[in-house]
Amino acid sequence: MPGNSGLSAIDDLRKTGAAVIMLTSFALDEYVLAALEAGADGFLVKSAEPAEIINAVHGVTRGDAVLSPAVMRTVIDRAVRTGAPGASSSGGIPATPPHDQPDSPRHAGDSPTLLEPLTRREEDVLRLLAEGHSNQEIAKNLVVAESTVKTHVSHTLAKLQVSSRVQAALWWGRHGERA
Incomplete structure (x- = not known):
């Protein structure tokens, strides 16, 4: 995206009322969390199957959040590390x-x-x-x-x-x- 990053585009897209799914080859923990915290409704890696991408688009239009299985662990681990309620050993x-x-x-x-x-x-x-x-x-x-x-x-x-x-x-x- 010349002159803009995917992360900076999220806010611009959200201002239009659009739902946002990040589709990227970067499944780095920091990038996933930054995208979600910036307002992305979902995060998929480019290796996702076409059907998974289509289902994600349908999901976010229904108001669901969508995460690729490849990044789900990142989100879960972050929630547990930051003190999710009732977390046990x-x-x-x-x-x-x-x-x-x-x-x-x-x-x-x-x-x-x-x-x-x-x-x-x-x-x-x-x-x-x-x-x-x-x-x-x-x-x-x-x-x-x-x-x-x-x-x-x-x-x-x-x-x-x-x-x-x-x-x-x-x-x-x-x-x-x-x-």
């Missing part, structure tokens, strides 16, 4: 227990990274999103309509001040239940 992250009142605010104090507290339901949606579930899977898991999940995702992205599901998942990996 066995590497497991326990599920968040169900809440009695799903739409009541969970956090009493203000967090510097949140515009306003997440509701318990938004937190449930964010946890499932961070686990890699699609909107349809989240809806089934929480027994709500897919349109309700989309609304919760939109509100959560706004509250976290992030522009993509991947950034929200990274936020959850860093802050999780401590928010």
Whole structure:
């Protein structure tokens, strides 16, 4: 990309409302994380099969985050190293227990990274999103309509001040239940 790098183009593309998938031969940890933190909705390596690329495009247009299996370990390791909630020596992250009142605010104090507290339901949606579930899977898991999940995702992205599901998942990996 003459005069521009893929990383610097992400912000320009996001400003247009476009979903962004990085397709590159660089599967370096720093590059993957920089692309996702810059707002990419997905990251694929150029060795991906054509069907995988097509599925990724369809996935991000549905609002899903897409990561090539070749870079998934990077993202998981980063989340664990930065203190993912409930991380144990066995590497497991326990599920968040169900809440009695799903739409009541969970956090009493203000967090510097949140515009306003997440509701318990938004937190449930964010946890499932961070686990890699699609909107349809989240809806089934929480027994709500897919349109309700989309609304919760939109509100959560706004509250976290992030522009993509991947950034929200990274936020959850860093802050999780401590928010």
